[in-house]
């Protein structure tokens with residue numbers, strides 16, 4: 001069997017037939033970098049990471065593009081509240097997203113374009129839409145997509161054009177002046193009063209900044225061409241974001257994506273984990289008490305398309321299952337010696353595992369095969385030959401490698417954050433001793449604590465919220 005994927009546009013499971021044999025172009029909508037990454041963000045990223053790994057393991061050359069939305073209303077608003085330039089705010093959270101993806105083993109994309117670096121491509125796309133009569137400038141400097149000019153509008157989400165709800169772009173605001181139809185969405189947004197001048201770009205239609213939907217169409221075309229194989233994102237992006245991307249790209253004359261994949265959302269108590277709802281768990285907070293591979297295991301183990309209901313048992317259960325798998329790999333490696341990574345990467349995969357992944361990335365079924373081999377491996381460890389143990393070890397590691405979960409590659413990951421936590425506990429105790437000595441006017445003890453910390457290379461600063469410590473530079 002070859003890879004079949006559930007295409008949300010046609011609502012059928014279809015064989016992936018690459019447009020260019022041997023090569024797959026994949027575009028996944030990345031983060032709007034307005035705040036720290038939560039585990040919902042990395043859940044979707046992990047889902048697409050398994051796809052990329054499986055495509056590559058199947059012998060395909062993958063060009064994987066995941067964008068960064070580094071300008072938008074929320075970024076402008078949050079940065080203004082914090083009194084920092086919008087671009088500094090965006091850069092800060094972009095770095096945090098990259099670190100979070102790295103922490104859970106999401107492979108970096110081939111290209112990671114920022115919206116602000118692709119204004120030329122967006123203007124070019126808008127020009128094509130204006131030329132063909134699918135876009136028009138409003139009265140307040142915005143440029144709108146003309147939904148009525150595009151009878152296929154609604155196709156992605158199976159809505160008749162008449163049933164599509166009004167777009168909330170500028171709803172009720174003065175920018176709406178000249179908007180022809182409530183469903184029309186903004187391709188380009190004129191600056192609002194009070195916004196920084198460097199948050200808008202000159203265009204033939206006046207200064208402005210990108211509408212979110214336009215960005216992805218322009219960047220996908222720039223790196224993958226006018227037709228490419230797969231477009232993905234979380235299910236929340238189907239409407240309006242992906243519907244609008246599809247409409248504007250097709251209306252401009254591009255074939256655009258062949259298959260649309262949508263990852264199920266990570267929910268808490270039935271609601272999408274999101275910054276706006278405030279029901280989020282930050283990646284760093286989870287990693288303060290959990291090793292990254294356990295978080296990765298938890299997020300990988302569910303089918304990418306299912307809704308993930310996060311609850312108090314999620315991590316303990318993942319931890320227990322993971323320990324069983326990793327424990328076998330450790331004991332088997334002790335018995336037979338380390339299997340070289342190259343042998344793992346080239347090993348033949350159990351047929352049931354490959355068939356499960358080819359069936360719309362059915363990771364739960366694929367993990368069931370992993371568990372069968374772990375069971376067989378444990379039996380071999382108890383009373384089999386070293387060769388039997390080694391066969392199971394290679395099979396288990398090879399399958400886990402495809403899922404980004406090979407325990408040998410993860411060994412040691414998380415040690416650094418554990419070390420930092422241990423250090424923090426010790427420094428905090430030292431600082432408490434110093435505070436007590438100071439309160440008792442025991443200056444000798446207070447100075448001795450400070451000297452001990454300085455000797456260890458720890459720099460203490462007093463801040464309004466209490467002392468803060470950092471590791472000083474080496475000089």
Ligand SMILES: Nc1ncnc2c1ncn2[C@@H]1O[C@H](COP(=O)(O)OP(=O)(O)OP(=O)(O)O)[C@@H](O)[C@H]1O
Nearest residue numbers: 030031032040041044233234265266272273274275
């Ligand atoms: N709770 C979630 N579960 C799964 N995927 C999510 C979740 N929240 C966001 N994503 C996905 O993460 C990627 C980046 O999303 P984006 O930065 O637009 O987040 P967002 O929806 O604005 O998040 P929030 O609502 O928390 O502000 C998208 O593919 C999006 O679908």
Ligand SMILES: [Zn+2]
Nearest residue numbers: 029030216241
């Ligand atoms: Zn997008």
